[in-house]
Amino acid sequence: MDFRFSEDQLVLVESVRDYFSGTHGPEVLRRLDVDGNRDPAIWQALVDMGLTGLCVPEAHGGLGMGLVEAALIAAECGRVCLAEPLVDTAFVAVPWLIAKGETDKLSAIASGDHKVALPHVLNPWVADGEGKPQTSVDPLRNLAMFPASGSNDDRLLNLGALMNAAQLLGLADAMLEQAVEYAKIRTQFGQPVGAFQGIKHQLASCAVAVEFAKPVVWRAAAAMQDGLETAPVHVSHAKIAASDAAMLTAETAIQVHGAMGYTYEVDLHFWMKRSWALVGGWGDRSYHYKRLDAAVLGGSIPIGPEHTFA
Amino acid sequence: MKLGFSPEEELFRAECADWLNAQMAGEFRDIKGISTLTEKAERRKEWEQHLGAHGWGCIGWPKEWGGRGATLAEQVIFAEEYARAGVPGRVNHIGIELAGPTILTFGTEDQKKRFLPDIAAGNTIFCQGFSEPGAGSDLASVRTKGRLENGSWVVNGQKIWTSLAHISDWIFVVTRTEEGSKGPKGLTFLMMPIDQPGIEIRPIKQINGDAEFNETFFTDATCPEDSLIGAVGDGWRIAMGLLAFERGVSTLGQQMAFRNELDAIILDAKANGAASDSLVRQRLAKAEIGLRLMRYGALRMLSNTDHSKVDGAALTYKIQWATWRRNLGELAMDVLGQAGEVTDNADYEWTMLPNLFLYSRADTIYGGTNQIQRNLIAERGLGMPREPRGDV
Numbered sequence: 001m002d003f004r005f006s007e008d009q010l011v012l013v014e015s016v017r018d019y020f021s022g023t024h025g026p027e028v029l030r031r032l033d034v035d036g037n038r039d040p041a042i043w044q045a046l047v048d049m050g051l052t053g054l055c056v057p058e059a060h061g062g063l064g065m066g067l068v069e070a071a072l073i074a075a076e077c078g079r080v081c082l083a084e085p086l087v088d089t090a091f092v093a094v095p096w097l098i099a100k101g102e103t104d105k106l107s108a109i110a111s112g113d114h115k116v117a118l119p120h121v122l123n124p125w126v127a128d129g130e131g132k133p134q135t136s137v138d139p140l141r142n143l144a145m146f147p148a149s150g151s152n153d154d155r156l157l158n159l160g161a162l163m164n165a166a167q168l169l170g171l172a173d174a175m176l177e178q179a180v181e182y183a184k185i186r187t188q189f190g191q192p193v194g195a196f197q198g199i200k201h202q203l204a205s206c207a208v209a210v211e212f213a214k215p216v217v218w219r220a221a222a223a224m225q226d227g228l229e230t231a232p233v234h235v236s237h238a239k240i241a242a243s244d245a246a247m248l249t250a251e252t253a254i255q256v257h258g259a260m261g262y263t264y265e266v267d268l269h270f271w272m273k274r275s276w277a278l279v280g281g282w283g284d285r286s287y288h289y290k291r292l293d294a295a296v297l298g299g300s301i302p303i304g305p306e307h308t309f310a
Numbered sequence: 311m312k313l314g315f316s317p318e319e320e321l322f323r324a325e326c327a328d329w330l331n332a333q334m335a336g337e338f339r340d341i342k343g344i345s346t347l348t349e350k351a352e353r354r355k356e357w358e359q360h361l362g363a364h365g366w367g368c369i370g371w372p373k374e375w376g377g378r379g380a381t382l383a384e385q386v387i388f389a390e391e392y393a394r395a396g397v398p399g400r401v402n403h404i405g406i407e408l409a410g411p412t413i414l415t416f417g418t419e420d421q422k423k424r425f426l427p428d429i430a431a432g433n434t435i436f437c438q439g440f441s442e443p444g445a446g447s448d449l450a451s452v453r454t455k456g457r458l459e460n461g462s463w464v465v466n467g468q469k470i471w472t473s474l475a476h477i478s479d480w481i482f483v484v485t486r487t488e489e490g491s492k493g494p495k496g497l498t499f500l501m502m503p504i505d506q507p508g509i510e511i512r513p514i515k516q517i518n519g520d521a522e523f524n525e526t527f528f529t530d531a532t533c534p535e536d537s538l539i540g541a542v543g544d545g546w547r548i549a550m551g552l553l554a555f556e557r558g559v560s561t562l563g564q565q566m567a568f569r570n571e572l573d574a575i576i577l578d579a580k581a582n583g584a585a586s587d588s589l590v591r592q593r594l595a596k597a598e599i600g601l602r603l604m605r606y607g608a609l610r611m612l613s614n615t616d617h618s619k620v621d622g623a624a625l626t627y628k629i630q631w632a633t634w635r636r637n638l639g640e641l642a643m644d645v646l647g648q649a650g651e652v653t654d655n656a657d658y659e660w661t662m663l664p665n666l667f668l669y670s671r672a673d674t675i676y677g678g679t680n681q682i683q684r685n686l687i688a689e690r691g692l693g694m695p696r697e698p699r700g701d702v
Contacts, residue, residue, distance in 0.1 A: 135654075188451075
């Protein structure tokens with residue numbers, strides 16, 4: 001068992017993070033919220049970096065990478081609260097289409113010309129899809145009531161849940177950072193509020209939750225990539241751990257910001273609302289808890305002293 | 311110990327319920343069930359006047375000032391029936407529960423005559439100018455300046471989180487009137503008319519899309535010399551007295567509104583199948599326990615008082631209800647699932663339970679954050695040493 005990422009994986013993540021940190025700050029989210037949520041220039045930049053083709057095989061014009069790399073990039077998308085449907089199209093739909101042997105749209109996806117919205121029976125609404133528009137609590141999320149009924153394919157569900165979990169890690173990281181920075185500059189009673197244990201201990205608890213959620217998500221990505229039979233259990237664990245970490249951090253970050261955290265003007269709410277939307281998608285906590293308890297009690301996770309962790 | 315209400319109090323309850331239900335079925339049915347403080351503001355002001363005209367505006371006040379001299383138990387009963395009937399929140403909450411009692415307790419005869427009858431009649435809406443950008447939890451560090459000039463107070467500075475300032479007629483303002491003073495010293499409590507060129511109000515949009523709060527800017531704003539409550543430099547004592555009202559009587563009747571919210575969640579859980587989830591069932595049971603705990607806690611506080619103030623146990627009440635309600639918002643969303651985060655509305659407007667989730671994030675912040683409440687309980691209630699602070 002080795003949780004280290006390869007040099008190539010780290011370079012990829014760093015380059016995407018650098019790009020986003022230079023071009024996709026909170027001012028972009030505020031602009032999109034006013035101007036209509038989608039910006040072709042942002043999408044084109046994602047295409048130019050090769051991200052739409054990240055998981056598309058090289059023969060179809062992509063980079064041919066796997067789910068671990070996709071999850072790492074999904075976390076970066078969460079970190080900047082990216083609104084474009086990159087994760088759904090490139091990290092959920094592409095691996096699913098490949099698994100089904102449907103390759104005809106892959107090159108169009110890699111070139112950025114084709115976006116895929118995937119309805120699933122667990123998701124009554126679909127983001128960036130056709131159908132009657134709905135208002136989401138996440139102001140940057142273009143939801144639609146999908147006209148046809150969705151798939152009930154488990155692999156699709158697992159891919160969606162895994163990638164939501166990965167995005168939630170980045171969202172949680174970003175919210176924690178915003179709250180920490182605020183606690184350093186906001187002074188009351190003659191000192192930064194972050195000097196009070198009542199504040200700093202809460203943020204420390206968030207850091208614990210986020211750091212322990214990360215390896216669980218990477219483990220789930222590797223399990224799916226390797227086609228382990230236990231992958232669905234890993235995915236459910238990842239979805240719950242990342243959801244809990246993100247919600248705790250969202251709620252704590254608002255509290256730490258005081259009344260400012262409750263305003264639309266402070267950027268935090270974009271991350272919080274995205275977290276809320278992603279936590280609900282591809283199976284909520286209750287759904288994934290049921291999969292876990294069924295695995296623990298139903299024997300698909302072997303128990304007893306002769307078995308070790310897998 | 312004698313639990314329950316007396317037969318007379320139950321009669322009073324029936325009287326309240328009859329009258330409120332009749333209004334919500336009649337002339338004011340268009341405002342029934344509104345869950346924000348901003349919707350249909352003009353109708354809500356008319357409702358305040360209607361309450362006043364029928365003697366229900368401020369039943370806890372003395373009869374001579376437009377009230378009914380109601381006991382604390384009767385005030386709680388009225389608040390309960392008010393929520394049970396689906397009547398929307400009072401847009402003059404600040405006037406009735408904070409400004410009025412402050413004037414009654416600390417004001418001059420002249421000030422009582424000038425303000426109380428109009429507040430009672432619903433003609434004067436008040437808002438509260440306490441917090442500033444640099445003075446939130448640390449309220450004593452206010453910087454808004456007041457000075458006496460030619461028989462008038464002249465005020466400069468900024469207040470923030472002034473709920474409903476945009477529909478209010480008056481604002482009470484804690485100002486620093488002693489040049490160079492720090493902390494709680496040198497503050498004066500002024501009452502100022504809002505409709506004047508020196509006061510500018512800008513709405514603050516909240517995360518739920520509503521704009522109940524405002525920033526209020528004072529640029530050479532004025533009020534007559536006798537607009538102060540108490541003496542010059544006495545502002546902190548008055549403000550603390552007022553906050554005791556906020557933390558006391560005015561929160562005792564809110565359990566019925568909470569009851570409505572929890573009931574709505576239970577109905578949704580039964581309807582959409584969430585109630586079959588054992589985790590959800592236990593959380594619903596826990597919410598019910600928490601609600602009853604508040605109910606009994608409130609009744610206990612009620613029994614321990616001399617009907618004019620609430621005792622030390624009241625220190626624990628704010629953190630209890632705020633935390634309970636914030637958890638309730640999270641439970642509501644887990645029960646609703648994805649349906650809770652989506653609306654058919656083209657506008658960013660939310661129904662009761664999603665709004666509960668978003669709005670309840672503020673419950674543990676306004677009126678003293680949970681962290682401040684814990685300090686109050688530990689330092690004032692338990693007598694523990696004060697937390698180290700920086701140089702103010």
